[in-house]
Amino acid sequence: MSDITDLGVAALRDGIRTSKFSAREVADAFIVKVSRAKALNAFIVETPEHAIAAATAADEAVAKGETLKPLAGVPLGMKDLFCTKGVQTTAASHILEGFKPVYESTVSQKLWDAGAGMLGKLNLDQFAMGSSNETSYFGNVISPWRRGGGDNAPLAPGGSSGGSSAAISARLVPGATGTDTGGSIRQPAAFTGISGIKPTYGRCSRWGVVAFASSLDQAGPMARDVKDCAILLENMAGFDAKDSTSLNLPVPKWEELLSGDLRGKKIGIPKEYRLDGTPAEILALWDRGIEWVKDAGAEIVEVSLPHTKYALPAYYIIAPAEASSNLARYDGVRYGLRELAEGQNLQGMYAATRAAGFGEEVKRRILIGTYVLSAGFYDAYFTQASKVRTLIARDFENAFAVCDLLLTPTAPSAAFALGDKSADPLAMYLNDVFTVPSSLAGLPAMSVPGGLDAGGLPLGLQIIGRPLDEQGVLNAGLAIEQRAGFTARPEQWW
Amino acid sequence: MTDSTYRIHGETGEWEVVIGLEVHAQITSNAKLFSGAATEFGAEPNSQVSLVDAAMPGMLPVPNRECIRQAVRTGMAIGAVINKWSRFDRKNYFYADNPQGYQISQLFHPLVGEGQIEISLDDKDPEANVKTIGIERIHVEQDAGKMMHDQHPSRSYVDLNRAGVALMEIVSKPDMRSPQEAGAYFAKLRAILRYVGSCDGNMDQGSMRADVNVSVRKPGAEFGTRTETKNVNSVRFVMQTVEIEARRQVEELEAGRRIVQETRLFDPDKGETRSMRSKEDAQDYRYFPDPDLLPLELEDAFLEECRASLPELPDAKRRRYESELGLSAYNAATLTADADTARWFEALLAESARVQKKGENEVARASANWLLSDLYGGLNRLGKGLDESPVSPEGGAELLALAADGTLSGPLAKQVFEIMLETGEPAGKIVEERGLKQTSDTGAIEAVIAEILAKNPGQLEQYRGGKEALFGFFVGQTMKAMAGKANPAVVNELLKKALAG
Numbered sequence: 003m004s005d006i007t008d009l010g011v012a013a014l015r016d017g018i019r020t021s022k023f024s025a026r027e028v029a030d031a032f033i034v035k036v037s038r039a040k041a042l043n044a045f046i047v048e049t050p051e052h053a054i055a056a057a058t059a060a061d062e063a064v065a066k067g068e069t070l071k072p073l074a075g076v077p078l079g080m081k082d083l084f085c086t087k088g089v090q091t092t093a094a095s096h097i098l099e100g101f102k103p104v105y106e107s108t109v110s111q112k113l114w115d116a117g118a119g120m121l122g123k124l125n126l127d128q129f130a131m132g133s134s135n136e137t138s139y140f141g142n143v144i145s146p147w148r149r150g151g152g153d154n155a156p157l158a159p160g161g162s163s164g165g166s167s168a169a170i171s172a173r174l175v176p177g178a179t180g181t182d183t184g185g186s187i188r189q190p191a192a193f194t195g196i197s198g199i200k201p202t203y204g205r206c207s208r209w210g211v212v213a214f215a216s217s218l219d220q221a222g223p224m225a226r227d228v229k230d231c232a233i234l235l236e237n238m239a240g241f242d243a244k245d246s247t248s249l250n251l252p253v254p255k256w257e258e259l260l261s262g263d264l265r266g267k268k269i270g271i272p273k274e275y276r277l278d279g280t281p282a283e284i285l286a287l288w289d290r291g292i293e294w295v296k297d298a299g300a301e302i303v304e305v306s307l308p309h310t311k312y313a314l315p316a317y318y319i320i321a322p323a324e325a326s327s328n329l330a331r332y333d334g335v336r337y338g339l340r341e342l343a344e345g346q347n348l349q350g351m352y353a354a355t356r357a358a359g360f361g362e363e364v365k366r367r368i369l370i371g372t373y374v375l376s377a378g379f380y381d382a383y384f385t386q387a388s389k390v391r392t393l394i395a396r397d398f399e400n401a402f403a404v405c406d407l408l409l410t411p412t413a414p415s416a417a418f419a420l421g422d423k424s425a426d427p428l429a430m431y432l433n434d435v436f437t438v439p440s441s442l443a444g445l446p447a448m449s450v451p452g453g454l455d456a457g458g459l460p461l462g463l464q465i466i467g468r469p470l471d472e473q474g475v476l477n478a479g480l481a482i483e484q485r486a487g488f489t490a491r492p493e494q495w496w
Numbered sequence: 497m498t499d500s501t502y503r504i505h506g507e508t509g510e511w512e513v514v515i516g517l518e519v520h521a522q523i524t525s526n527a528k529l530f531s532g533a534a535t536e537f538g539a540e541p542n543s544q545v546s547l548v549d550a551a552m553p554g555m556l557p558v559p560n561r562e563c564i565r566q567a568v569r570t571g572m573a574i575g576a577v578i579n580k581w582s583r584f585d586r587k588n589y590f591y592a593d594n595p596q597g598y599q600i601s602q603l604f605h606p607l608v609g610e611g612q613i614e615i616s617l618d619d620k621d622p623e624a625n626v627k628t629i630g631i632e633r634i635h636v637e638q639d640a641g642k643m644m645h646d647q648h649p650s651r652s653y654v655d656l657n658r659a660g661v662a663l664m665e666i667v668s669k670p671d672m673r674s675p676q677e678a679g680a681y682f683a684k685l686r687a688i689l690r691y692v693g694s695c696d697g698n699m700d701q702g703s704m705r706a707d708v709n710v711s712v713r714k715p716g717a718e719f720g721t722r723t724e725t726k727n728v729n730s731v732r733f734v735m736q737t738v739e740i741e742a743r744r745q746v747e748e749l750e751a752g753r754r755i756v757q758e759t760r761l762f763d764p765d766k767g768e769t770r771s772m773r774s775k776e777d778a779q780d781y782r783y784f785p786d787p788d789l790l791p792l793e794l795e796d797a798f799l800e801e802c803r804a805s806l807p808e809l810p811d812a813k814r815r816r817y818e819s820e821l822g823l824s825a826y827n828a829a830t831l832t833a834d835a836d837t838a839r840w841f842e843a844l845l846a847e848s849a850r851v852q853k854k855g856e857n858e859v860a861r862a863s864a865n866w867l868l869s870d871l872y873g874g875l876n877r878l879g880k881g882l883d884e885s886p887v888s889p890e891g892g893a894e895l896l897a898l899a900a901d902g903t904l905s906g907p908l909a910k911q912v913f914e915i916m917l918e919t920g921e922p923a924g925k926i927v928e929e930r931g932l933k934q935t936s937d938t939g940a941i942e943a944v945i946a947e948i949l950a951k952n953p954g955q956l957e958q959y960r961g962g963k964e965a966l967f968g969f970f971v972g973q974t975m976k977a978m979a980g981k982a983n984p985a986v987v988n989e990l991l992k993k994a995l996a997g
Binding site for chain 2: 084085091093098101103104105107208209210211212213215216217243244245246247323324326327329330331333335336337348349352372375376377380384
């Protein structure tokens with residue numbers, strides 16, 4: 003065995019269970035890796051003591067011969083959008099800098115209850131708004147990947163769960179939580195050559211997750227492979243009475259039922275996703291993906307999602323609208339930053355606090371959201387976007403009448419260099435073009451690595467499933483994974 | 497009923513007033529609308545605030561079933577349409593007492609649709625002067641917290657105890673045409689809420705308050721521009737607000753000015769309404785569906801359960817008191833105007849019927865009369881409400897039974913009651929210990945009568961000479977001599993015999 007940190011969630015879990023190594027050895031190995039990777043800026047806060055405590059508990063359970071919890075001793079990274087009791091939770095913002103919740107998010111609590119430990123709070127785009135991790139108050143996350151050929155330009159790890167994707171692909175953590183509002187799990191997974199699944203809206207509780215756009219936000223796991231995603235998702239999902247939008251359904255045994263056999267499955271290829279200007283490499287990967295699922299026994303059908311082109315505009319109305327309202331609570335009155343100059347009134351305090359506390363992208367979206375909800379524009383924008391959303395959901399329903407799953411690229415490009423798109427918000431928003439429609443429809447969707455582009459950067463394939471069919475999505479993901487043979491990993495330069 | 501004849505006499509002739517009320521009623525519930533925090537009145541500031549109420553990051557609202565139930569029951573009590581599908585919206589605005597930066601309300605799809613309330617303007621005959629006031633909707637929403645600006649020279653404090661408390665906003669149609677109608681509507685609404693138990697109606701604790709919409713017009717003309725006077729918290733103030741604001745509007749219009757659609761404030765001390773803010777600087781609330789909450793979908797079983805739990809409502813109770821108990825219209829109306837009074841009366845009635853072994857209809861009149869005159873009179877003198885009465889329904893029933901079986905005469909009963917009020921002792925004990933029993937002992941009464949006749953030979957002669965009006969004089973003297981304890985019927989009979997010689 004080379005290095006413990008080369009192992010994924012399943013291997014670590016099984017190794018601890020069979021006493022191949024102790025949980026403490028696992029924790030220590032990852033803690034060292036985390037501490038040596040400052041150059042990636044993937045963590046906002048490191049919590050070695052948390053990981054060690056979970057490891058100690060796991061080792062004691064092993065020593066006593068107790069039945070181990072499902073994730074006993076497995077250390078994870080926690081996206082800093084999840085509130086963690088007593089541990090700074092910032093959503094990568096200045097306005098929440100120093101905020102230590104007195105409560106634990108349902109998803110993180112479930113993971114701790116399953117025996118997992120926390121290596122730290124992972125960096126992200128501020129309030130999960132961004133596709134490149136350039137909007138964090140705590141600085142950009144740097145992708146561990148680099149283009150070949152001596153090009154050492156720092157690359158974007160994707161966003162918003164870029165700290166998660168960077169940490170996993172750099173082997174700083176075996177798995178991490180992410181949240182996906184319009185692609186924030188899938189796009190960074192694709193950019194860094196890892197797997198990530200956004201489950202059906204309502205599968206994972208949003209309680210204790212700093213809200214971006216409530217009707218879209220959904221937590222999910224990110225890990226190195228499909229099986230690890232299945233394991234983590236099983237321990238994150240489940241009904242929560244504290245979230246009114248939570249689905250009151252049992253959590254399926256996704257890991258146990260995992261199978262790469264796609265015989266009898268019909269996989270739809272949406273023709274509208276073949277956008278003009280999509281790089282040939284992406285299209286070639288898509289074609290390879292089609293061959294792989296065929297090889298796994300699936301039948302391919304062409305389907306139409308006619309409202310696809312309206313998805314991005316609708317998303318960039320609905321998400322900012324909800325965000326403008328969700329972020330109103332950060333007002334300097336009860337917690338977080340307060341800017342109050344001498345002689346200022348309440349309005350002055352709001353203005354100064356929010357001006358200082360929010361980054362540019364967050365402000366941009368608050369302003370867009372405020373505008374589209376304002377009297378006189380509401381019907382023209384928000385109502386219209388809500389109708390489009392319904393039409394997009396119907397597109398998927400129609401498609402799923404003739405197929406079981408959809409296969410598409412995850413993102414329209416490989417990772418770009420930091421700074422490349424940050425000056426052009428619209429170009430940045432286009433990154434979500436393939437991930438947003440399924441978000442608007444609340445569907446489960448996953449990205450798995452399919453191969454590398456000419457520059458040696460990972461490219462991802464996306465599988466979209468029917469509501470609640472995470473199993474189908476994971477199975478197709480596994481079928482692709484088995485055939486893609488993706489073993490590339492970033493060379494350690496940090 | 498005929499249209500209201502209430503008119504404001506201006507220089508240019510008569511004006512009619514048009515009134516609509518938006519009543520905010522706090523829903524009786526142990527917990528807030530979207531969190532488990534307590535709602536007790538008068539608690540230490542910020543002692544009843546959950547993470548949700550304080551809008552901590554990541555916190556989510558979960559609707560409180562009891563609050564929804566109470567609003568549905570209220571809707572049913574006013575014969576309203578209950579919308580099986582309703583939805584919560586966010587009303588966005590910034591203020592320090594509004595922690596989330598939005599209020600969760602139901603602008604677009606309220607829980608309760610159209611209903612109505614009957615009001616009466618005639619105390620003596622509640623069926624005579626009845627008017628139906630339409631109700632547009634009842635929606636459920638959360639209250640805001642409270643700002644305190646008087647605790648520190650340069651700082652303001654925020655108390656979030658009320659933040660998130662469940663309110664019903666009950667919106668009437670502009671169907672009222674006089675201060676009396678507005679007052680009667682507000683009072684009737686309060687009575688219904690208290691019967692249903694969906695709001696305690698404690699206006700001095702802010703449980704119920706009205707925004708009063710007033711406009712004036714020449715009779716029969718189009719509606720005029722209205723103003724909204726906020727947070728009026730008593731029946732009297734509602735009536736005053738209408739009167740004062742309507743008068744002000746007439747003066748404005750007759751002076752050639754325009755009524756500005758605005759929010760106003762009622763100042764009871766100065767007897768005026770003042771402008772708070774005008775429509776021009778109105779907030780843009782940016783309503784949209786709350787994405788944290790699924791639409792509210794009510795099932796038939798839930799609605800059935802709500803309907804089955806409704807009590808008898810004031811109008812039905814009043815009619816039953818008249819028809820089944822034989823009470824006068826006035827007494828029936830008075831006893832049913834308030835849920836607590838009716839409850840008290842019914843306890844008294846049941847106990848009276850039990851101890852006297854009679855039907856409720858046989859003891860109803862005496863019970864009603866005693867409650868409305870003796871008990872109310874006594875409590876008035878003590879400055880107490882029915883809920884603080886030293887005499888319980890059981891105590892009252894015992895007293896009424898002693899009067900009914902002849903143990904106590906009317907005057908004796910009043911005397912015993914006074915002692916009960918003072919000491920809280922039961923009637924039987926007072927009668928026993930103080931010897932206040934009425935006597936029908938003919939021997940004793942005859943002896944007293946003989947004495948009286950002997951002492952008043954002049955009056956006796958006049959009586960026997962034909963001045964029969966003196967009979968009362970002899971009754972009075974006898975009763976006085978017997979310290980009020982003689983049975984008046986026996987006294988009458990024996991006196992007649994004795995006077996006849």
